Amino acid sequence: MLLRTEIWPSLYQDSVILMRLAGTIRSRPGIEEAAVFMGTPSNQAILDEVGLGTDEGRKSGPNDIIITVKAKTESDATAAFEAARALLSARQTEDGDAEEARPRTLDSALRRLPNANLAAISIPGAYAGAEALRALRRNLNVFLFSDNVPVATEIALKREALKRNLLCMGPDCGTAYLNGKGLGFFNVVKRGRVGCVAASGTGLQAVASRLAALGEGISHGIGVGGRDLSADVGGMMTLASLTMLANDVSTEAIVLISKPTHPTVMEKLETILGAIEKPTVVVCQGAPRKVNGRTLWVATLDDAAEAAAAFLQGRAWAPSAFTDVAAVRSRFDEARLSLNGGPRRIAGLYTGGTLAHESHLILHELLGPIAFNGRPYAAAELHQIIDLGDDAYTVGRPHPMIAPETRCEIIARAGDSEVGVLLLDLVLGKGSHDDPAGPVAEALAGARQKAAARGRKLLAIGSVVGTADDPQGLDRQVATLAGAGVLLFPSNAQAARFAALAVQPDLADTLFGELK
Amino acid sequence: MTKPIAVFEDALCVINIGLDVFADDFEAEGIEVVRLDWRPSGGGDPRLSSILAQLDDDD
Numbered sequence: 001m002l003l004r005t006e007i008w009p010s011l012y013q014d015s016v017i018l019m020r021l022a023g024t025i026r027s028r029p030g031i032e033e034a035a036v037f038m039g040t041p042s043n044q045a046i047l048d049e050v051g052l053g054t055d056e057g058r059k060s061g062p063n064d065i066i067i068t069v070k071a072k073t074e075s076d077a078t079a080a081f082e083a084a085r086a087l088l089s090a091r092q093t094e095d096g097d098a099e100e101a102r103p104r105t106l107d108s109a110l111r112r113l114p115n116a117n118l119a120a121i122s123i124p125g126a127y128a129g130a131e132a133l134r135a136l137r138r139n140l141n142v143f144l145f146s147d148n149v150p151v152a153t154e155i156a157l158k159r160e161a162l163k164r165n166l167l168c169m170g171p172d173c174g175t176a177y178l179n180g181k182g183l184g185f186f187n188v189v190k191r192g193r194v195g196c197v198a199a200s201g202t203g204l205q206a207v208a209s210r211l212a213a214l215g216e217g218i219s220h221g222i223g224v225g226g227r228d229l230s231a232d233v234g235g236m237m238t239l240a241s242l243t244m245l246a247n248d249v250s251t252e253a254i255v256l257i258s259k260p261t262h263p264t265v266m267e268k269l270e271t272i273l274g275a276i277e278k279p280t281v282v283v284c285q286g287a288p289r290k291v292n293g294r295t296l297w298v299a300t301l302d303d304a305a306e307a308a309a310a311f312l313q314g315r316a317w318a319p320s321a322f323t324d325v326a327a328v329r330s331r332f333d334e335a336r337l338s339l340n341g342g343p344r345r346i347a348g349l350y351t352g353g354t355l356a357h358e359s360h361l362i363l364h365e366l367l368g369p370i371a372f373n374g375r376p377y378a379a380a381e382l383h384q385i386i387d388l389g390d391d392a393y394t395v396g397r398p399h400p401m402i403a404p405e406t407r408c409e410i411i412a413r414a415g416d417s418e419v420g421v422l423l424l425d426l427v428l429g430k431g432s433h434d435d436p437a438g439p440v441a442e443a444l445a446g447a448r449q450k451a452a453a454r455g456r457k458l459l460a461i462g463s464v465v466g467t468a469d470d471p472q473g474l475d476r477q478v479a480t481l482a483g484a485g486v487l488l489f490p491s492n493a494q495a496a497r498f499a500a501l502a503v504q505p506d507l508a509d510t511l512f513g514e515l516k
Numbered sequence: 517m518t519k520p521i522a523v524f525e526d527a528l529c530v531i532n533i534g535l536d537v538f539a540d541d542f543e544a545e546g547i548e549v550v551r552l553d554w555r556p557s558g559g560g561d562p563r564l565s566s567i568l569a570q571l572d573d574d575d
Contacts, residue, residue, distance in 0.1 A: 012555035014535050040560065062560030102553035106531065113550040115529045120542070122534030123554055126562035130569035131533050131554070140531065145538070153566075181528050181545050184538065430541050 001032055001070045004077040005054040008065040008085075012038060014122075017091065018065070019398050021084045028083055030076030031069055036084070039064045040124055042148070046395055106134050120183060121170075122146055128171065129153035136160045136168065143183045144170030144225070151232050154225065158236040168237060173223035174201025177208070180218060185401065185431035188469035192217020194308050195251030197241040199224055202352030202427060203257040203283075203301055205465050209429075210305035210491060212467045216312060219251040220244075229269075231262040239272050246276045253308045257301065257354075258284035279311040285357055289319065300358060302491030321497050321511040323490050328498065329512070331487055335502040338457045339420050344503040347377060347414065348385035348423035348496070349407050351400040351436075352465065355425045356387035359496040366500040366507055376410045377417040383503075385423075386410075401432045408443035414458055415450025421459045422447075423499045425492055428466030428477060437464075437477040441484035448485070459502055460486040463495040 013021075018036045025034035035052045037043040039060030047053040047068065057066040067084060071077035103109040110116055119135035121128050125148030132142045136157065144157070149171035161168035169176050169183075175198070176183040180191025187205050189212045196218060198204035204221050211218065222241040229235050238256070245251045254276065261269060261284060273280060273295045280295045283304035290297045298304050303319050310317030322328040346363065350356035356372075363370045363383055371379035373386055386393070388400040388407050400407050414422055422444070426436050444460055451458040462481060466474040481488055489495040501507050530549040532539040542549040557565045 016535050016537050040556070062556040102551050104553050106533075106552065109531045109550045109552050113529060113531060113548065115526075115548075116531045116550070117526055118528055118530045120530050120532045120534070120538050122538055124556075127556055127565050130557070130562075130566045133566075133569045134572065135531070135533075145534070178528055181547060182541070431537070 001072065002074065002077060003052070003054060003068065003070055004074075004081075005056040005066060005068045006081050007039070007056060007060045008067070008088075009060075010063050011065050011088075012063050013065060013088070015124075017088075019402075021067070021087060024087050025067070025069060025080045025084050028076070028080045030072040031080050032072070033070040034080065035066070035068045037066050038062055038124070039066050040126065042124070042126060049395055106131070106138065110138060117141060118143060118178070120145070122184075125149045125171065129157060132157050132168065132171075133160060136164060136166055139164060139166065141167040141178075142169065143176055143223075144168065144173055145184050146170070147172040151227060151230075154227060155233055155236075158228075158233065162236060162240055167222065167241070169223045170225045172225045172227075175204045175221065176223040177204075177218045177221035179220065182430060184223075185427075185429060187212070187429040187465065187467045188471075189467055190217035191219065193219055193250065193252040193312060194255060195219045195245035195248060195253070196221040196255045196257060197224060197238055197245065198222070198257040199226055199228055199238070199259040200257055200354040202465065203354040205427060205429060206301040206352070206355065206492065207255055207257055207283075207305045209465045209467050210302050211309060213490070214305060214309035214313075216305075216309045219248065226259055229259055229261040229265050231264055235261070235265040235268055239268060242272050242276065246278060252278060253311050254278055254280040255304050255308050256280065256282045256284075257304065258282060258287075260284070260286055279308070281307045281311075285354075285361055300362070300491070300493035301354070302493050322494050325512065331498070332501060332505075332508065335459055335487070335498070336505050338459050339502055342456045343418050343420035345419045346383040346421040346423055346499050346503055347417070347419040348383075348499070349376070349410055350385065350387050350425050351389060351404075351407060352425050352427050352492075353387045353389050355427075355465070355492045356385050358492055359423060359499075360385045362493055362496040363500055366497070366510075367504060377413065377419055380418075401427050401436075404433055404436050404439040408439045411440065411443040412446045412450075415447035415452075415454070415456075419458070420456070421461060421499050421502055423495060424460060424462035424486065425495075426462060426464045426466070426477060426481065428464065428470040428472045428474065430471065432472065434472060435477075435480075436472065437480035437484075441480050441486075444484050444486070460484070461489070461495050461499045461502070462486045463489050463492045465492075 022036040040062045052068045119140045120143045122145040125146045128146035187209045224237040371382040371384040533552045
């Protein structure tokens with residue numbers, strides 16, 4: 001194999017375009033691996049880490065594109081570079097007029113769009129803080145999708161935002177809704193009467209999708225980023241957003257999707273929650289269930305959606321292990337038979353981080369210690385949950401919600417492992433892969449064949465975050481997974497509980513008992 | 517002094533800095549959007565870029 005690099009100077013492109021270029025090159029004959037990056041210092045480090053760093057590449061700057069390929073022959077490499085060049089120039093011709101017309105500075109953009117009220121920022125994290133600060137100082141609200149923004153920058157940005165009564169959603173804000181319109185990675189839902197504040201993108205997606213299934217829509221979904229409730233950031237944006245939703249006439253119920261909260265922040269949070277005169281549901285993973293005035297603390301994302309919908313629809317609600325007990329009982333017998341005598345280890349392979357953490361907590365409570373992340377199938381004795389969106393699995397690769405390949409490679413290997421149950425999520429919506437179920441179904445079929453050759457069965461259990469109006473179509477994705485034999489549940493929490501039940505049938509008393 | 521955040525009442529109107537796919541989604545939703553032709557400032561040095569942002573707050 002040869003390692004070859006080309007530098008295309010002064011040709012800044014966004015990471016989605018670069019990812020498409022890399023995909024095109026990878027699919028060429030004779031190409032084993034390809035990386036296409038802007039030559040920023042952090043990208044240079046990534047290239048070195050994945051063994052694709054070259055002396056030529058190291059000489060490039062942040063405005064230059066580095067293309068490095070591992071090719072069988074010199075002509076394979078040359079042909080791959082040509083194909084990438086053709087793709088990029090086709091795109092540039094297509095966008096030619098628009099590109100020329102694009103403003104180069106925020107001020108010239110504002111002259112063109114004087115009514116602008118939001119800056120959506122998704123550039124590399126090292127530069128994102130500077131642009132967000134510029135935007136706030138021009139009285140724009142900020143949706144900051146970029147990650148790897150230093151915490152000190154986050155604090156400065158949020159202070160600036162609060163001083164100006166603006167929203168600073170993020171950094172690392174994957175999903176938001178303003179006036180019912182989605183931002184970033186989002187599920188297509190109707191505008192409605194539930195307002196959300198969310199420290200997690202997939203958490204907000206799961207709640208919004210479940211609310212949609214229950215006939216409720218979203219007024220606003222304010223993403224605050226995963227660090228907002230830390231001691232350093234002090235919950236600045238969470239607290240301000242809760243107050244905003246409390247004052248918003250279109251919001252009739254509030255859901256807070258929280259992360260573990262620092263005690264000093266918790267105190268402030270409880271004070272704000274106590275002053276809200278609307279039904280409010282809080283899901284904070286790991287925090288105990290409780291009722292505090294008008295605030296209900298629940299354990300899972302689907303409980304949060306169910307409770308909010310029940311409040312609004314005037315129904316009584318109590319948490320339960322499964323929505324459809326009869327269906328679960330019949331599947332339980334099937335699963336028990338399927339696993340009879342075979343391996344009973346669970347591997348949870350997740351694309352949504354919050355869903356992975358939720359399953360980890362549920363399985364831990366039901367089954368004891370569970371390995372989290374690490375090498376797939378490496379935990380010899382333990383069940384394992386992997387968040388494939390974690391930095392450890394995405395170095396030089398796109399997020400698994402966009403590119404299903406990494407997870408599918410791991411699923412395909414399950415047939416050779418000591419795992420008996422695969423626990424999966426599928427996150428649909430804008431931004432996600434256009435057919436995430438297809439590759440999963442294919443990989444699963446391969447894994448099952450391998451398992452069968454060893455006289456074993458592989459049980460697959462999962463849930464889909466999505467709505468009928470999502471571009472991928474919820475029904476179509478569900479049908480593909482069901483066709484591949486995945487036992488699907490209305491939520492991730494229910495899927496996780498069923499996985500526990502499958503490997504430890506004596507939990508039936510606990511889980512079904514809860515329903516009596 | 518404090519004033520209510522206007523974003524809840526106004527139609528979204530967006531300046532997109534970064535991924536084109538997001539601007540495409542805004543347009544598909546009928547949201548007015550201008551795409552900034554962004555590239556690293558300060559010669560690509562993040563620290564310098566941040567200092568430049570701090571300095572240009574008066575225009």
